[in-house]
Amino acid sequence: MKKPSYNSLNELLESRAVHRHQIFEQYIDPWKVRGARHLQTDCKFTRAQGAYLYDEAEVRYLDFDAGNGVFAIGRNHPVARSVMHELLDLSPPNMVDREIPLLAGLLAETLVKYMPKAAHRVLFASTGSEAVEAALKFSRVLTGRPRFLFLEGDYHGATYGAMSVTGVPFISDKLEPMLPGCDAIPRNDLERLEKELAQGDVAGFIIEPIQGLEVRPLDQAYVQRAQHLCRQYETAFIVDEVFTGFGRTGCLFATEHFNVEPDLLVVAKALGAGYVPVGGVIIRNDLYNKVFDRPGIFVHGSSFEFNDYAMAAGLATLKVLDQENLVENARKNGELLAQGLEELKERYDMIDEVRGKGLLLGIQLKAPESLRLRASGRLMEKRGLLGHMLMVQLLAKHQIITAAVSRTNILRLTPPLLIDKSQIHYFLESLSSVLKDAYRFPDGIGRFAAAQFLRSLRT
Numbered sequence: 001m002k003k004p005s006y007n008s009l010n011e012l013l014e015s016r017a018v019h020r021h022q023i024f025e026q027y028i029d030p031w032k033v034r035g036a037r038h039l040q041t042d043c044k045f046t047r048a049q050g051a052y053l054y055d056e057a058e059v060r061y062l063d064f065d066a067g068n069g070v071f072a073i074g075r076n077h078p079v080a081r082s083v084m085h086e087l088l089d090l091s092p093p094n095m096v097d098r099e100i101p102l103l104a105g106l107l108a109e110t111l112v113k114y115m116p117k118a119a120h121r122v123l124f125a126s127t128g129s130e131a132v133e134a135a136l137k138f139s140r141v142l143t144g145r146p147r148f149l150f151l152e153g154d155y156h157g158a159t160y161g162a163m164s165v166t167g168v169p170f171i172s173d174k175l176e177p178m179l180p181g182c183d184a185i186p187r188n189d190l191e192r193l194e195k196e197l198a199q200g201d202v203a204g205f206i207i208e209p210i211q212g213l214e215v216r217p218l219d220q221a222y223v224q225r226a227q228h229l230c231r232q233y234e235t236a237f238i239v240d241e242v243f244t245g246f247g248r249t250g251c252l253f254a255t256e257h258f259n260v261e262p263d264l265l266v267v268a269k270a271l272g273a274g275y276v277p278v279g280g281v282i283i284r285n286d287l288y289n290k291v292f293d294r295p296g297i298f299v300h301g302s303s304f305e306f307n308d309y310a311m312a313a314g315l316a317t318l319k320v321l322d323q324e325n326l327v328e329n330a331r332k333n334g335e336l337l338a339q340g341l342e343e344l345k346e347r348y349d350m351i352d353e354v355r356g357k358g359l360l361l362g363i364q365l366k367a368p369e370s371l372r373l374r375a376s377g378r379l380m381e382k383r384g385l386l387g388h389m390l391m392v393q394l395l396a397k398h399q400i401i402t403a404a405v406s407r408t409n410i411l412r413l414t415p416p417l418l419i420d421k422s423q424i425h426y427f428l429e430s431l432s433s434v435l436k437d438a439y440r441f442p443d444g445i446g447r448f449a450a451a452q453f454l455r456s457l458r459t
């Protein structure tokens with residue numbers, strides 16, 4: 001077989017660019033390519049900076065997704081880039097088992113400074129799922145108990161343990177059996193939570209304070225009482241801030257909105273600046289010391305846990321968040337965006353609800369009431385495609401990237417935290433125009449539904 005030969009990465013990319021779909025289709029995932037063709041959402045971007053991505057014709061696209069929340073500090077931030085360059089130029093030995101790594105210590109030291117009180121330590125991981133695994137295992141060792149509780153609708157990752165405490169419907173039955181002893185409980189139901197905890201066999205209760213997938217915040221009173229109950233029944237209170245952490249919701253951690261202090265705080269996504277994945281579990285020192293009370297106790301580990309590049313990316317992210325006041329920016333501009341969306345809700349009954357905090361916002365859509373649009377609207381609503389309709393139109397007509405959550409009629413907005421007022425106004429004007437089109441005679445929604453149907457025959 002002919003092996004690839006090339007002189008530079010750029011040369012390789014340029015020479016194979018025309019076969020992009022074919023290569024992905026043949027060697028990775030044909031369905032992803034088909035889906036992108038079907039929705040006409042595949043763009044060929046050549047570069048990105050901050051909140052913008054640029055295509056081959058140098059048309060710029062405004063990013064209201066930030067790679068599922070990964071690019072909190074925007075793409076290719078100059079500080080993170082220069083830190084990565086600097087480290088490459090230092091040619092660090094990196095991940096030497098016989099060395100106590102300084103960069104990992106420095107990142108842990110910085111992370112721990114953000115915790116409200118008491119001393120903490122950090123278990124590092126590469127991804128959010130892996131960090132959730134570490135938190136679950138730590139809780140088992142800490143308590144000596146078998147069970148975990150989680151909330152219906154929450155997402156915690158795609159490894160077996162993380163998936164076993166994930167309550168979303170799209171997980172295939174064929175993946176069963178999941179980890180035993182993992183039970184979903186209804187959201188905001190304190191009675192049920194206490195009933196389960198009182199059995200005395202629950203190692204950990206894991207929550208997303210604001211569920212990222214459909215953007216559903218928990219009630220503040222529920223989260224506060226849940227923490228209290230976990231303490232009472234000696235169950236580890238695990239808060240998964242993989243999505244909400246590092247300023248996304250207008251506070252450094254979403255737990256601040258709820259005024260709670262988790263036993264274990266799980267982080268990832270934005271910490272790696274979009275360059276190198278890095279996750280971790282920030283653990284209260286007293287709990288850490290209970291588990292690691294003598295040398296040689298193994299709870300979690302991985303080859304890449306102290307990867308210098310990941311640690312440096314983490315330090316760069318925290319520096320940028322701090323220097324550019326991005327958490328405060330997320331709070332202020334999140335309020336501006338939410339207020340604008342509420343105003344649109346008054347004008348367009350297709351917007352049912354606006355949920356979320358800071359720059360984690362979800363627009364719940366429904367079929368318009370108007371007689372003209374009801375049939376096509378209901379058809380699209382039933383298929384859960386209203387969010388997709390707006391996503392596709394925003395991309396094609398206004399060059400804005402958003403995310404539509406499958407089968408839910410939700411358009412989710414998670415722009416980089418450095419987004420500014422003018423970009424928010426542009427987004428709101430564009431959304432207003434797309435909604436106006438949808439209401440237009442002869443039936444904007446119906447036209448979209450028909451185009452989708454025709455395309456599905458062709459792809």
Ligand SMILES: Cc1ncc(COP(=O)(O)O)c(C=O)c1O
Binds near residue numbers: 130208
């Ligand atoms: C709340 C939450 N937890 C865990 C994960 C899993 O993180 P990763 O995709 O890095 O494994 C995600 C990913 O979206 C998430 O949103």
